[in-house]
Amino acid sequence: MRxxxxxxxxxxxxxxxxxxxxxxxxxxAACRLGMxxxxxxxxxxxxxxxxxxxxxxxxxxxxxxxAGGPQAPAVRALRRAPxxxxxxxxPMLRPGTREIATGAALLVAAAAVVLQMAGAxxxxxxxxxxxxxxxxxxxxxxxxxEARRTDLRDRAGAAGVQGVVRLxxxxxxxxxxxxxxxxxxxSVEQLWQALLASLAVLAGVLLVLAPWVLKYWxxxxxxxxxxxxxxxxxxxxxxxxxxxxxxxxxxxxxxxxEQDVTRLARAQERQLRQWLYRDARSEHGNLVDRIREAAAxxxxxxxxxxxxxxxxxxxxxxxxxALVQATREAVQNAAKHAGSPVSVYVEVTGTRxxxxxxxxxxxxxxxxxxxxxxxVRESLVGRMExxxxxxxxxxxGNGTEVQLSxxxxxxxxx
Amino acid sequence: MMTxxxxxxxxxxxxxxxxxxxxxxxxxLKADLDARMRVVGEAATVEEAIRVxxxxxxxxxxxxxxxxxxxxxxxxxxxxxxADLQGITRFLALSVSDSAExxxxxxxxxARGYVTKTVSGAxxxxxVVRVAGGDAAFSPRLAGFVLDAFGTAAVAAADEELDKxxxxxxxxxxxxxRGYSYKExxxxxxxxxxxxxxxxxxxLRKLQLSSRHELTRWAVDxxxx
Numbered sequence: 162m163r164x165x166x167x168x169x170x171x172x173x174x175x176x177x178x179x180x181x182x183x184x185x186x187x188x189x190a191a192c193r194l195g196m197x198x199x200x201x202x203x204x205x206x207x208x209x210x211x212x213x214x215x216x217x218x219x220x221x222x223x224x225x226x227x228a229g230g231p232q233a234p235a236v237r238a239l240r241r242a243p244x245x246x247x248x249x250x251x252p253m254l255r256p257g258t259r260e261i262a263t264g265a266a267l268l269v270a271a272a273a274v275v276l277q278m279a280g281a282x283x284x285x286x287x288x289x290x291x292x293x294x295x296x297x298x299x300x301x302x303x304x305x306x307e308a309r310r311t312d313l314r315d316r317a318g319a320a321g322v323q324g325v326v327r328l329x330x331x332x333x334x335x336x337x338x339x340x341x342x343x344x345x346x347x348s349v350e351q352l353w354q355a356l357l358a359s360l361a362v363l364a365g366v367l368l369v370l371a372p373w374v375l376k377y378w379x380x381x382x383x384x385x386x387x388x389x390x391x392x393x394x395x396x397x398x399x400x401x402x403x404x405x406x407x408x409x410x411x412x413x414x415x416x417x418x419e420q421d422v423t424r425l426a427r428a429q430e431r432q433l434r435q436w437l438y439r440d441a442r443s444e445h446g447n448l449v450d451r452i453r454e455a456a457a458x459x460x461x462x463x464x465x466x467x468x469x470x471x472x473x474x475x476x477x478x479x480x481x482x483a484l485v486q487a488t489r490e491a492v493q494n495a496a497k498h499a500g501s502p503v504s505v506y507v508e509v510t511g512t513r514x515x516x517x518x519x520x521x522x523x524x525x526x527x528x529x530x531x532x533x534x535x536x537v538r539e540s541l542v543g544r545m546e547x548x549x550x551x552x553x554x555x556x557x558g559n560g561t562e563v564q565l566s567x568x569x570x571x572x573x574x575x
Numbered sequence: 576m577m578t579x580x581x582x583x584x585x586x587x588x589x590x591x592x593x594x595x596x597x598x599x600x601x602x603x604l605k606a607d608l609d610a611r612m613r614v615v616g617e618a619a620t621v622e623e624a625i626r627v628x629x630x631x632x633x634x635x636x637x638x639x640x641x642x643x644x645x646x647x648x649x650x651x652x653x654x655x656x657x658a659d660l661q662g663i664t665r666f667l668a669l670s671v672s673d674s675a676e677x678x679x680x681x682x683x684x685x686a687r688g689y690v691t692k693t694v695s696g697a698x699x700x701x702x703v704v705r706v707a708g709g710d711a712a713f714s715p716r717l718a719g720f721v722l723d724a725f726g727t728a729a730v731a732a733a734d735e736e737l738d739k740x741x742x743x744x745x746x747x748x749x750x751x752x753r754g755y756s757y758k759e760x761x762x763x764x765x766x767x768x769x770x771x772x773x774x775x776x777x778x779l780r781k782l783q784l785s786s787r788h789e790l791t792r793w794a795v796d797x798x799x800x
Contacts, residue, residue, distance in 0.1 A: 430693075466693070470719035470752050472727060504715060504754025510727055517753045559759060 167223045168214075177213045180220075215263055404432055424464040431457055448481050448514065449474045452507055455489035463496035465503060473509035475569075481514065483548040484567050488516050490540040491563040495520035499560060513568045521560035541565070588613040589707045592631055594624040594653060595639040595669065600692070604637070607696025612703055621645030625656040632663055635707045637699070638686065640670040640677045649677075651684035661685070667706045669699075675720045683783055688712025705757075710772040711779040718751035721782060737785045740778060747774045 166184040168176035173193070182192035200206030408429040415421040449471040456467040475481065488505070495503045499522020506517040537554065541563065545552040550567035589612040595601050596619045605614050616631045618624035621644040628636055636657075640650040648655070654666050666686040670678060671693070678689050687706045690699055691714060702712035713721075722745075731739035740748065743764075750760045757775070761768045 468715060468754070470715045472719055472722040472752070506715070506719070506749075506753040508722070508727060508749070508752075519754045557755075557759065558762070562753070 165223060166217055167220045168217050170220060174210075175214045176219070177210055177217065180217060181213065212263070216260065400436060404436075405429060420464045423466075424461065427466055428457075428461055431460075447474070448477050448485070448509060449507055451477055451481075451485045452488050452505065452516065455485060456492055456503075456505055459489070459492045459496050459503075463493075465496045465501060467492055467496065467503045467505060469505045469507065471507040471509075473507075475509045475514060480548045480550070480567060480570075483544050484514060484516065484550065484565060487541050487544050487552065487565050488518065490544075491516075491518040491565065494537065495522065495561065495563075498522055501560070511569070513566055515567075516565045517562060518565075519557070519560060519562040589635055589703060590615045590631065590633040591635045591637055591703060592616040592618065592624075592628055592633045593637045594618045594627075594642065594650075595637075596620065596641070596643055597639075600639075604696070604699070607699065608703070609697065609700040611700060619643075621648070621652050621656070624653045628653070628657050628660065628664060632660060634663070634665065635703050636664055636666050637703070638666050638668055638681070640668055640672055640681050650681040650686070654681065654684040654686055658685075665706050665709070667702055667712055675723065678717060679720060679724070679782070682717070682779070685783065687779065688714075689717040690714050691716060705772075709776075711775045713748075713751050713775055713779075715752050715754050718748045721748050721778060722752060724782070725785075737781050740781065744774050744778050744781075747771060748778060751775075 164183045164186075167180050169179040169183060170176060171179045171189070173179075178193045178196055179189040182189040185192070196206045196210060198206065199209060408425055412422050412425050415425070449469075452471070453469050456469050460467045477485065492503055492505060495501075495518055499520035501521040504517075504519045506519075508515045508517075541552040541554070545565055545567070548567065549570070550565065553564040555562055555564075588610065591608075591612050591614055593601050593604055593614055594617070595604070598619070601617055601619075608614070612635070615633055616627040618627040619642075621642050623644070624636075624638070624642065636653075638650045638653060642649045642653065645652045645656075650666075650668055657664060657666075666681075668678065668681045668686040668689040669692055670681075670689065671691065672678065682689060688702055688711050690702050690712060694714070705712045721740075725738075725740050727745065727749075730745065731741045746764060747760055750763055751757075755763065757768055757771045761771045764771075
């Protein structure tokens with residue numbers, strides 16, 4: 162099987178000859194000799210060499226394009242520079258771009274030569290500098306293949322933003338120095354011309370440097386987003402460890418007690434939910450949050466699930482505070498005396514807040530409660546009435562339901 | 576879509592398929608369900624669910640809202656993928672999720688009810704029987720979502736108005752949200768259980784068909800949060 166045509170690492174100039182030799186199965190020396198001979202024959206060898214240099218990938222690039230890239234797709238996408246470098250990177254996959262560009266350039270050059278031979282006046286003086294600039298920029302962009310970039314960066318001893326800053330600072334210093342020197346000696350006209358020339362040079366330098374700046378910028382972005390992801394992951398891991406894993410361990414230890422297991426599981430579930438949906442919750446007002454908190458406390462204390470369903474929400478005023486307190490009292494009564502799951506329904510509309518607390522216990526009637534037992538009468542009915550609300554307790558035939566309602570007053574931040 | 580008074584004979588167990596990606600939960604659920612039903616198939620992903628459901632065409636599918644596979648649509652995608660079985664197979668959504676959009680999306684896709692995974696096996700069994708009979712199974716939380724979505728004050732002039740609930744439907748939803756069972760709702764409102772079921776089915780239909788822009792906006796808002 163024939164070796165792939167790639168530029169070799171064992172190189173004198175660009176590894177073209179030794180790569181070609183390996184591909185053709187001849188010795189590198191013979192290949193170089195042939196190339197030199199061709200070069201002497203009217204420069205054909207030089208042209209061929211340059212042409213191969215441009216079009217033949219290095220061994221690294223070839224391997225990468227064949228393997229489809231060993232890096233993760235995201236990393237590859239980040240590393241992929243726009244324009245010519247992409248063609249340099251994966252020439253075997255996308256053979257079009259660079260060949261077409263080279264071909265077009267050669268065709269234009271050939272056309273120009275033919276035109277001149279035919280007697281037309283080709284303004285070489287204008288075109289050659291432009292070609293030189295385009296060529297220089299092209300070479301700079303092509304330099305972006307990985308080996309050379311690392312090479313250059315190492316040699317410059319620069320990495321990341323610092324390198325760029327140092328580079329720019331150097332350039333500025335040089336330009337300022339030249340200006341100072343010129344303005345000390347020359348006329349205003351000369352100064353003007355020098356300024357123009359300097360700007361042109363600067364623009365050229367910028368053109369050449371653009372790929373590096375872009376590359377550094379991307380590296381920086383990638384690094385930053387990677388760090389953010391890492392932080393998020395660490396936060397999640399820490400939370401899961403602190404709460405969920407600890408609770409699971411506790412549950413294993415207490416597997417004998419059904420009530421303990423339920424209580425732990427409920428508490429953990431609540432905590433996890435709050436953590437997962439905390440942002441969504443904080444968007445609303447906070448009456449519902451307060452009632453959920455109160456329900457959670459009771460749930461923890463008595464081990465009976467307290468299910469809170471809420472429609473609407475509002476900010477907590479002093480009067481709502483009374484509503485929260487009364488709700489806490491009612492939920493506690495239900496959990497303590499009924500010994501069953503408790504349902505809490507909160508409905509907040511523009512004009513009133515209502516809370517229903519329902520259990521499925523044996524039930525009681527308000528008139529049956531002895532007058533000296535102030536708990537229910539005082540903490541529910543009295544508290545609500547003092548704040549302009551009302552409390553109603555009734556036996557549904559299958560448990561007790563407490564209804565607390567509070568009308569929003571005109572100025573009462575409804 | 577509406578309630579047909581098809582009573583399921585007690586002697587015939589209802590065939591059901593359980594779709595959930597957690598094997599532990601599936602086996603726990605199977606153990607919890609009572610004798611009125613029989614699990615004939617299980618599935619863990621969207622594709623598997625659609626295949627197994629077409630294989631068995633069960634009257635009821637217990638469907639987790641969150642499922643891997645498919646195009647990422649979860650339970651709603653399974654319901655959509657079984658659209659050809661409409662009228663034969665009914666879906667009861669199961670979820671641990673607290674978020675309204677998860678539940679409402681699977682209901683809007685065509686599920687006949689929603690229960691949380693934390694309720695007892697007996698309650699899930701009741702809901703299965705109810706769904707098998709063509710009725711809707713509402714949990715307090717789903718009733719809460721409905722009231723949140725349609726508003727507690729919107730009253731339809733006619734029962735056919737899709738964008739609003741009628742006064743009676745609002746009352747029923749409120750009682751369910753307060754933790755009342757269908758039977759307790761019936762006693763509270765002095766109506767028959769059948770009437771309660773009719774109201775609940777009507778609400779379900781409105782939730783599924785309403786294109787009211789407040790509802791869409793409400794859902795979109797929830798999704799953004």
